[in-house]
Amino acid sequence: MAARLFLLLAVLLGPGLGFGASAGAESRDLDALIADPAEWPIQTGDYQNTRYSRLDEIDTANVGKLRPVWSFSTGVLRGHEGGPLVVGDIMYVHTPFPNTVYALDLSRDAEIVWKYEPRQDPSVIEVMCCDTVYRGLAYDDGMVFLHQADTTVVALDAATGAVRWQAKNGDPATGMVNTATVLPAKGRLIVGTAGGEFGVRCHLTAYDETTGQRLWRAYATGPDADMLIDPGKTTVLGRPVGADSGLSSWEGDQWKIGGACPWGWFAYDPELDLVYYGTGNPASWNPVQRPGDNKWSNSIVARDLATGKARWIYQMTPHDEWDYDGVNEMILTDQTVDGTPRKLLTHFDRNGFGYTLDRESGELLVAEKFDPAVNWAKSIDTDPASATYGEPVRDPAYSTDQDGDGEDVTTEGICPGALGAKNEQPAAFSPKTRLFYVPTNHVCMDYEPFRVAYTAGQPYVGATLRLYPAPAGQGFEAEGVMGSLTAWDNLAGEIIWALPERFSVWSGVLATAGDLVFYGTLEGTLKAVDARTGEALYRYKTPSGIVGNVTTYAHEGRQYVAVLSGIGGWAGIGLAAGLTNPDDGSGAVGAYQSLSRYTAAGGVLTVFALPE
Numbered sequence: 001m002a003a004r005l006f007l008l009l010a011v012l013l014g015p016g017l018g019f020g021a022s023a024g025a026e027s028r029d030l031d032a033l034i035a036d037p038a039e040w041p042i043q044t045g046d047y048q049n050t051r052y053s054r055l056d057e058i059d060t061a062n063v064g065k066l067r068p069v070w071s072f073s074t075g076v077l078r079g080h081e082g083g084p085l086v087v088g089d090i091m092y093v094h095t096p097f098p099n100t101v102y103a104l105d106l107s108r109d110a111e112i113v114w115k116y117e118p119r120q121d122p123s124v125i126e127v128m129c130c131d132t133v134y135r136g137l138a139y140d141d142g143m144v145f146l147h148q149a150d151t152t153v154v155a156l157d158a159a160t161g162a163v164r165w166q167a168k169n170g171d172p173a174t175g176m177v178n179t180a181t182v183l184p185a186k187g188r189l190i191v192g193t194a195g196g197e198f199g200v201r202c203h204l205t206a207y208d209e210t211t212g213q214r215l216w217r218a219y220a221t222g223p224d225a226d227m228l229i230d231p232g233k234t235t236v237l238g239r240p241v242g243a244d245s246g247l248s249s250w251e252g253d254q255w256k257i258g259g260a261c262p263w264g265w266f267a268y269d270p271e272l273d274l275v276y277y278g279t280g281n282p283a284s285w286n287p288v289q290r291p292g293d294n295k296w297s298n299s300i301v302a303r304d305l306a307t308g309k310a311r312w313i314y315q316m317t318p319h320d321e322w323d324y325d326g327v328n329e330m331i332l333t334d335q336t337v338d339g340t341p342r343k344l345l346t347h348f349d350r351n352g353f354g355y356t357l358d359r360e361s362g363e364l365l366v367a368e369k370f371d372p373a374v375n376w377a378k379s380i381d382t383d384p385a386s387a388t389y390g391e392p393v394r395d396p397a398y399s400t401d402q403d404g405d406g407e408d409v410t411t412e413g414i415c416p417g418a419l420g421a422k423n424e425q426p427a428a429f430s431p432k433t434r435l436f437y438v439p440t441n442h443v444c445m446d447y448e449p450f451r452v453a454y455t456a457g458q459p460y461v462g463a464t465l466r467l468y469p470a471p472a473g474q475g476f477e478a479e480g481v482m483g484s485l486t487a488w489d490n491l492a493g494e495i496i497w498a499l500p501e502r503f504s505v506w507s508g509v510l511a512t513a514g515d516l517v518f519y520g521t522l523e524g525t526l527k528a529v530d531a532r533t534g535e536a537l538y539r540y541k542t543p544s545g546i547v548g549n550v551t552t553y554a555h556e557g558r559q560y561v562a563v564l565s566g567i568g569g570w571a572g573i574g575l576a577a578g579l580t581n582p583d584d585g586s587g588a589v590g591a592y593q594s595l596s597r598y599t600a601a602g603g604v605l606t607v608f609a610l611p612e
Helices: 002-016 030-035 122-127 573-577 593-597
Strands: 067-073 085-087 090-094 101-105 111-116 138-140 143-147 152-157 163-168 183-185 188-191 203-208 214-219 267-269 274-278 299-304 310-315 330-337 340-348 353-358 364-369 377-380 392-394 411-414 428-430 435-441 443-449 463-469 483-489 494-501 510-512 516-520 525-530 536-541 551-555 558-565 604-609
Touching: 030 138, 085 138, 085 551, 101 143, 138 183, 152 188, 183 267, 267 330, 274 330, 340 435, 353 377, 364 377, 428 510, 435 516, 510 551, 516 558, 573 593
Parallel strands: none
Antiparallel strands: 067 604, 085 090, 090 101, 101 111, 138 143, 143 152, 152 163, 183 188, 188 203, 203 214, 267 274, 274 299, 299 310, 330 340, 340 353, 353 364, 377 392, 411 443, 428 435, 435 483, 443 463, 483 494, 510 516, 516 525, 525 536, 551 558, 558 604
């Protein structure tokens, strides 16, 4: 009778019912979880996006003994970006579309506690520009937060999988979708959007974590009131932005279809109560069609968490001619600059420059090339006394606008390619070495803009391109190098060492107190190297290419390393979607066509540990 009653409850409650939920699923505060190195409650490990773990059981002396101890199939064969969360005894695993969520009990051989399967219209796949990826879940206060591809934000009970609340964040019929994770902070849930390739006017939104009520929304383009900008108080490089900069930098009403989507990562400084993020490319990719600086696309933005008001903004690539989205993660560190303690923000942009700014004021301190092949700009002006402070010193030979005459003209040899010297794959920072570890793309392109008309819900790209490895001698002597793991000094703006890879490094990096750096390759190999020297210490071939982010946690006193493998994302879209035309995927299918010799589609979580 008791068993029958239990089954009846399961039917009534649906996929949210928990079977054997353990103490790990109880309500727990995010700040406390971040402070505990055994846990991994949000995608980047902490608010500061350092992707650093204080766990040190696995170190340079014993990492060679690492072995896989268990694995889990997600049942989906597309690009698996992001990584699992761990809270107590429970691991939360996500998939690409349809964004299924699993809760696994680590104390019971990864038994499935509950499974949540969203019901989404599969037509949303047609408006996802670069594979059906999803960069993962976040946890806070007894809830797991999911942002689905169709822009539905869902709060799930961490113990049972039951839906606490859900909110619609956008309209896929216009091309607005989601691929990004969310960021919980002080009871607010920060949520972005994607859709710049469909001319969507994008926004950043804060929801109440408990109720799902919308608290504020800040658009990336348009009137100051919509952007939550105070023209006299919001600053750019220390100066007021002025009135309606999100209008005057666009021609006519182009700002209404301007893109600038915040589809990347979010950081938070609890002391300053500021949220940091980047905005994407302006629409369309044809720069001739949108004269002006196109503010505030390709920008770093600092906003008050409570109100959403913009404190400061900095545009890295004004009038973007190459699809150099600015959405890559902002890594927050406290470091000494010229003898003075400073609160810093470091960002590795698609455009190939590594930026270091003061995160209180938005002052630009350092901007140097982290990939030597970069040629679209010779440098960034970092002299505060200069009239062009903060602006790129462009090389006109690589302009795709050509002073308004670039349509139907192919510009060759532009570095980096449109997928950037680094894409969304997050870097890591070690406070022990004071170095940043950057997964890069060593890729160039030929680019031809063409005239395109806007129709809601239809592609609004306006360029064709060909991607290929950067020529030998531009950072690496060997031919055919398409990526690297690069160690970077953010104060000197210098490469300390760089490890070349056959293909782009599209996985998120993990740094640990064991003086190790972990990352994955598109061929599917998990690697560990010495954080100080880059010496290779460990490698293991997983079932599919790795575009997920390496994470670590401890359970019952033992340290584990986990990574999702499942080829996909922009670089792996050919294998993930079965594409064969080399021009598809904005040139990625042709550039990465040899990847099929090394890996195949998959969807597997692999967990590693030292022998007991």
